[in-house]
Amino acid sequence: MFILIPSIIIFLCLSYLQLNDNVSIIAQIVLYSIMATTVAISLFLYKRVKTDMNLQDINSITIEIDRLQKIINKSDDQKIILGLKNKIKLLEEQKENLIKNTQS
Numbered sequence: 001m002f003i004l005i006p007s008i009i010i011f012l013c014l015s016y017l018q019l020n021d022n023v024s025i026i027a028q029i030v031l032y033s034i035m036a037t038t039v040a041i042s043l044f045l046y047k048r049v050k051t052d053m054n055l056q057d058i059n060s061i062t063i064e065i066d067r068l069q070k071i072i073n074k075s076d077d078q079k080i081i082l083g084l085k086n087k088i089k090l091l092e093e094q095k096e097n098l099i100k101n102t103q104s
Contacts (some may be wrong), residue, residue: 006042
């Protein structure tokens with residue numbers, strides 16, 4: 001979506017400029033501004049969606065950690081508790097990495 005639609009718009013604008021020999025300067029400025037605006041909007045939307053996806057991943061990891069904490073509180077078996085604590089530790093590291101990627 002972030003590559004296909006802008007490339008079609010840019011292709012159409014460039015095709016119009018190439019096929020028509022007597023395009024006025026104002027029309028050229030308008031077409032080039034349409035192409036630049038299309039690229040800028042596409043990049044903005046890509047960054048926005050990428051950030052939202054990272055936040056969604058962080059929230060799902062947080063929910064999984066809470067679920068595992070509840071299982072630990074209900075369990076008495078030490079092997080299960082140690083396994084779940086290791087899994088929680090790995091999830092927290094993954095969550096921290098996602099937070100760093102979201103902030104940068």
